[in-house]
Each structure stands twice: as C-alpha cells, then as structure tokens.
Amino acid sequence: MSLNTKSITELRKLLVNREITPLEIINDLEQAITANDRKINAYISYDFDQARKAAASADLSLPLGGIPIGIKDNINTIGQPCTCASQILADSYTSPYDATVITKLKAAGAIPLGRMNMDEFAMGSTTANSSIKITNNPHDLSRSPGGSSGGSAAAVAAHTAIATLGSDTGGSIRQPASHCGIIGLKPSYGRVSRYGLVAFASSLDQIGPCSKTVKDAALILNAICGHDEMDATSLRAETPDFTANLTNGIKGLKLGLPKEYFSDQIDPNITKTLNVAIDILKNAGAEIVNISLPHTQYAVATYYIIAPAEASSNLSRFDGIRYGNRAKQNSNLINLYKDSRSQGFGSEVKRRIILGTYALSSGYDHKYYEKAQKVRTLIRNDFTTAFQTVDAILTPVAPTTAPKHGLNTDNPLKEYLADTCTIAANLAGIPAISVPVGKDESNLPIGIQILAPHLGEDIMLQTAHTLEQNL
Ligand code: GLN
Numbered sequence: 001m002s003l004n005t006k007s008i009t010e011l012r013k014l015l016v017n018r019e020i021t022p023l024e025i026i027n028d029l030e031q032a033i034t035a036n037d038r039k040i041n042a043y044i045s046y047d048f049d050q051a052r053k054a055a056a057s058a059d060l061s062l063p064l065g066g067i068p069i070g071i072k073d074n075i076n077t078i079g080q081p082c083t084c085a086s087q088i089l090a091d092s093y094t095s096p097y098d099a100t101v102i103t104k105l106k107a108a109g110a111i112p113l114g115r116m117n118m119d120e121f122a123m124g125s126t127t128a129n130s131s132i133k134i135t136n137n138p139h140d141l142s143r144s145p146g147g148s149s150g151g152s153a154a155a156v157a158a159h160t161a162i163a164t165l166g167s168d169t170g171g172s173i174r175q176p177a178s179h180c181g182i183i184g185l186k187p188s189y190g191r192v193s194r195y196g197l198v199a200f201a202s203s204l205d206q207i208g209p210c211s212k213t214v215k216d217a218a219l220i221l222n223a224i225c226g227h228d229e230m231d232a233t234s235l236r237a238e239t240p241d242f243t244a245n246l247t248n249g250i251k252g253l254k255l256g257l258p259k260e261y262f263s264d265q266i267d268p269n270i271t272k273t274l275n276v277a278i279d280i281l282k283n284a285g286a287e288i289v290n291i292s293l294p295h296t297q298y299a300v301a302t303y304y305i306i307a308p309a310e311a312s313s314n315l316s317r318f319d320g321i322r323y324g325n326r327a328k329q330n331s332n333l334i335n336l337y338k339d340s341r342s343q344g345f346g347s348e349v350k351r352r353i354i355l356g357t358y359a360l361s362s363g364y365d366h367k368y369y370e371k372a373q374k375v376r377t378l379i380r381n382d383f384t385t386a387f388q389t390v391d392a393i394l395t396p397v398a399p400t401t402a403p404k405h406g407l408n409t410d411n412p413l414k415e416y417l418a419d420t421c422t423i424a425a426n427l428a429g430i431p432a433i434s435v436p437v438g439k440d441e442s443n444l445p446i447g448i449q450i451l452a453p454h455l456g457e458d459i460m461l462q463t464a465h466t467l468e469q470n471l
Pocket residue numbers: 122123124125147148167168169170171172173200307419
C-alpha cells in the first residue's frame with residue numbers, strides 16, 4: 001500500500017483504525033520524494049528526521065493527527081529555512097518562530113514536512129522565477145506547473161505530498177492547482193492569519209490549501225482559519241466546520257456565469273470542458289444564470305499597481321542588515337544596501353520594486369495608486385451586486401493550460417495576463433477555489449474556478465464537492 005497516493009480523509013481513517021502509523025506515511029513519502037522529486041523539483045528542502053520525531057508523538061485523536069503537510073517556502077516554520085526562493089534569504093535564514101497557520105496545523109496534529117518551491121517572493125505564475133530551481137509539471141515535464149505556489153501544487157499532483165499550503169496574492173494557489181489537476185483554495189481575505197507569511201502584497205495575500213480532494217481542503221481550512229491577534233487584518237468571524245455541508249447538494253443554488261470571463265481570450269478547449277462541468281452542476285439541481293462583472297477588464301492593471309506598490313514597501317526590510325544576505329565588500333552604507341539588494345533579488349522582484357516605488361512616488365501616487373484603489377472598489381462592487389442575484393460564480397481559472405517552460409520569459413506583460421481570471425477575487429477579498437474538471441487534447445489538466453461572497457466558503461465548498469462527486 002503506497003500511502004503517499006492517498007488523501008487526508010483516507011489516511012485519517014486508516015490511522016484512527018490503527019491500520020497504519022504516521023511513521024509509515026512519512027516513510028512512503030520519503031520513498032516517493034527520493035524517487036520522483038529529481039524530475040519534479042517541487043521541494044526546496046525537507047527534513048525527514050524532524051518530521052519523524054513529530055510523527056512519533058502525533059496525537060491521532062486530533063483532526064489532522066499524523067498527517068504530513070508540505071509548506072510553501074514563504075511561511076515561517078520554527079527551526080526550518082524560509083528562503084522565499086530568493087538568494088537574499090537562501091542558505092542563511094532559519095525561522096525563529098512559527099507562522100500562525102503552522103501553530104494551528106500543529107495544534108490540529110499535522111506534521112509540517114518539506115519546503116515547497118515557488119516564484120521568488122511569490123512574484124510570478126510559472127515558478128520559473130525561483131532563484132533555486134525550476135519546478136516541472138508532473139503531467140508534462142517540459143511544462144510549468146503554474147505559480148507562484150508551483151511546488152505546492154506539483155507535489156500534490158505527483159503524490160510526493162499528501163497536501164500542502166500555498167499563498168495566493170493574485171491566483172498563486174488556484175492557477176497552479178488548475179495546471180496540475182488538483183484542488184486549490186484561496187480563503188476570504190481575513191479568514192486565515194497572515195502572521196508569519198512573508199508579505200508580498202499585504203492587502204491581497206492569503207494562505208490556503210492545495211489538496212487532492214475538496215474535503216481535504218475543507219479539513220485544512222478548518223485547522224488554519226480563525227481570528228489571530230497577531231494579524232490586524234484577521235477577522236473575528238464565525239469558523240464553521242467547513243466539511244459540514246459538503247454532502248448537502250446544490251439543489252436550488254443559483255450559479256452565475258460572468259460573460260466577461262468567457263471571452264475569446266480563453267482557449268476554446270477550456271471553454272468546452274467548462275461547459276460540460278456547468279451542465280453537471282445544472283443536472284445536480286443548480287440554476288445557471290448569466291451575469292456581468294463590468295469592471296473585469298481593469299483587474300490586471302489595477303493589481304499590477306497595488307501589488308507592486310505594497311511589495312516595494314514590504315520588501316524594504318531585506319536590506320542586508322535587518323534581513324537578508326549582506327554583500328561582501330562595501331565602501332559605505334548606501335553601497336551596502338545597494339549591493340545587497342542588487343545581488344540578492346532576481347529580475348522580476350526588482351521589476352516589481354521599481355514599478356511599485358514609481359507608483360507610490362510623490363506626484364504619481366494620485367495618478368496610479370489612488371486611482372487603482374478606486375477601481376478596486378468598483379471591482380469589489382461588481383461582486384457585491386452579482387451576489388445579490390447568485391450564490392456563487394463560475395469562471396475559468398486560467399486562459400490556457402500549463403504553458404511550456406520559457407514561453408513568456410521575454411514578455412512579462414504576457415505572463416501577467418495569465419492571471420486575468422484569478423486576480424479579481426484577491427482585489428475583492430472573496431474566497432475562490434479551483435477544481436479539476438477535465439483535460440485538453442494534450443492531456444493537460446483544466447480547472448474551473450468557483451467564487452463565493454466574502455466568508456461564503458461553505459457554499460463554495462458545497463458546490464465544489466458536488467461537482468467533484470459528479471464528474
Ligand atoms: N502571478 C501573480 C503575480 O505574479 C500572482 C502571484 C501570487 O498570487 N502570489 O503577482
């Protein structure tokens with residue numbers, strides 16, 4: 001029995017019945033990682049000894065007792081490296097504390113195992129911006145797994161992880177999940193604490209699960225959500241059991257299809273596959289309603305002002321003094337900053353810092369940053385209006401399936417457009433999930449995105465589960 005191929009739900013059953021031990025899961029994962037991660041490169045690092053120690057004392061009565069979970073390498077886990085796939089942190093930084101999600105995972109009995117590859121500081125949508133290694137898509141090694149949580153998604157798809165955590169600022173959980181054929185969930189903004197997540201764009205970032213099943217995603221969300229006084233943006237919201245409504249079906253639910261998301265920019269094979277999934281939901285009792293989200297076309301431009309602006313401020317802490325590797329030889333303090341940052345950051349991160357600094361600079365902040373904030377409100381209002389008539393919204397996750405490596409290397413703008421379907425959820429702060437619904441003719445996975453109102457994860461998960469069960 002190779003335990004690495006099983007879901008959390010299946011493993012928990014075996015663990016509770018004492019048919020297997022947590023140690024056996026770690027052993028099977030180690031075997032799978034040793035055999036396959038050379039091809040996939042999903043892991044930046046791992047520490048099986050530490051995981052085994054935790055496994056030996058795992059409390060199986062807890063909801064995630066004995067379950068190893070891979071962690072994106074921008075989420076602090078005490079005693080482990082946290083590189084953010086950047087040379088500015090590589091080989092030097094060890095987390096002195098646990099992010100709140102890690103504290104919560106451990107409290108639920110889970111075992112953090114492995115640090116997952118990502119685009120440097122989560123900036124990108126291919127994982128090729130990692131300064132450490134390039135992750136390959138398990139469905140076709142010549143292709144990208146998507147990004148920025150490409151390692152988190154690829155490992156789950158390759159069965160070298162049971163489930164993982166990713167972070168999503170503009171699509172970084174959902175888009176790689178779609179490209180790898182797994183579940184990826186971005187919670188409502190404020191649902192999950194960002195304390196201990198290395199900040200990219202603080203008003204957009206959320207941590208969420210990558211998993212094999214919708215129920216597994218719900219189980220992880222149960223464990224990591226909830227108010228945290230260490231994160232001022234964390235909400236004092238009810239934290240229901242997200243698995244409770246999964247089997248309730250979707251009879252009578254109204255699901256909206258926004259015309260702006262089903263444009264000719266979407267690969268027709270994707271549209272075709274999504275239509276099959278939509279029919280399945282219809283047959284399961286949902287009412288399909290055509291809707292409009294009129295400001296959709298401005299989402300990418302708005303995001304690429306706001307996200308770099310916040311990043312330029314957040315990344316100022318990596319100066320070679322407070323945080324980050326220090327350049328060797330320096331004549332003076334300014335050169336020390338300059339050299340440390342020039343040597344430590346990759347080109348996409350530099351581009352974002354320059355863009356963001358410009359957008360915030362005196363005289364231009366009104367023109368760019370403030371304007372972007374206003375458009376952000378319009379985008380959020382679009383959703384508020386739509387959710388007065390529908391319970392959830394269905395869209396593609398990405399305009400194409402997994403791209404070949406290096407496709408848009410010379411054209412960042414083209415790569416930015418890969419996020420057209422995912423960014424609005426971050427700008428609006430609403431939850432969204434990617435569910436695999438089929439494959440294209442090259443056998444590459446296709447996902448559908450389900451969006452729900454703020455704090456409407458339960459309806460979103462219910463819809464996702466119904467779809468998964470009927471596919
Ligand atoms: N691809 C987007 C970007 O490059 C989103 C990244 C993310 O969600 N972290 O910014």
